[in-house]
Amino acid sequence: MKILFIIHGIHNQILEMARKKKQALSAKLGCTVDSCIYGEEKELEHLNLAVLGGKIYILPSDSSGTEVIARSLHELMKETKSTAAVVADGEQSGELAVGLARLLEVPCAVAVTKLWMDGESVFCQKMVYNNMVCADYRLPLNFVISERFAVGNLANKQPEPSKIIELEPCGPSDYFLNSITLGERKERKASPILIAAGMGIQTKEEIVKIREYAKCCGFSFGVSRPVAMRGWADISEIIGVSGEIYAPELTVAIGISGAAAFMAGIEQSRYILAVNSNPDAVIAELSDAMIVDEYQNVLPELFEYLKQWKR
Structure with missing residues (x-):
């Protein structure tokens, strides 16, 4: 099994969290986990990409439409022969996971809180029935999920050497006629x-x-x-x-x-x-x-x- 871990690259805090989740995924599933970071070019250029380690694909996207991003990810997974995808938690994660699964014609689960191997099978856990019941599901080896993992206090491991590969930009969505910036994202002042x-x-x-x-x-x-x-x-x-x-x-x-x-x-x-x-x-x-x-x-x-x- 080979997993593509998909991350919306907004700021370095997200990458630091993604690094821990990527290490946990690799350890629990015992497989190769490559990363793909998508986002606007002006956001991507300020990221410390090396913190993730391993093979990192950079996907510039000027579109907020997930269908365009999903098509590019679909092509990437076919080219790299990735068997499964995990979309890191974020505003678009569920929608992007569903769109990518539809293109790949594989099962999809959103808001997954745990993912693990038991023998030759992959299992996931998520909350259902208005978050009142915790359910376990068995997945095939080809799947797409969006995650809501809680990594806890994992020991910090030194990331492996990085190999960064830049991809062609996604381009705008077909149905976007115009784009207007209402305001720039402001950094929150940190408190200890x-x-x-x-x-x-x-x-x-x-x-x-x-x-x-x-x-x-x-x-x-x-x-x-x-x-x-x-x-x-x-x-x-x-x-x-x-x-x-x-x-x-x-x-x-x-x-x-x-x-x-x-x-x-x-x-x-x-x-x-x-x-x-x-x-x-x-x-x-x-x-x-x-x-x-x-x-x-x-x-x-x-x-x-x-x-x-x-x-």
């Missing part, structure tokens, strides 16, 4: 500490207090998606696959269960400290340290201690 609040927080007022503390100290602040969906925080404050991706020195995760969609937003943290009353929460295995107690008993002293890093 991220305070993240989850559904374990019992009231909206406590969310407000935690946010105000973070703002006062110059720390980053964010919430899990369910907190925002409840109306307790702004949509722009969501952390994870449907929100912001962070890479601070320390993330303090308060009342966070550890869902894969959320962990994707903090897994590049140097250290993760969880505060949770449930010792069996998923985040226990994904954090560097965990305080098992009610957050009301922990936060006053913890927040006072963190003030020494106030900005």
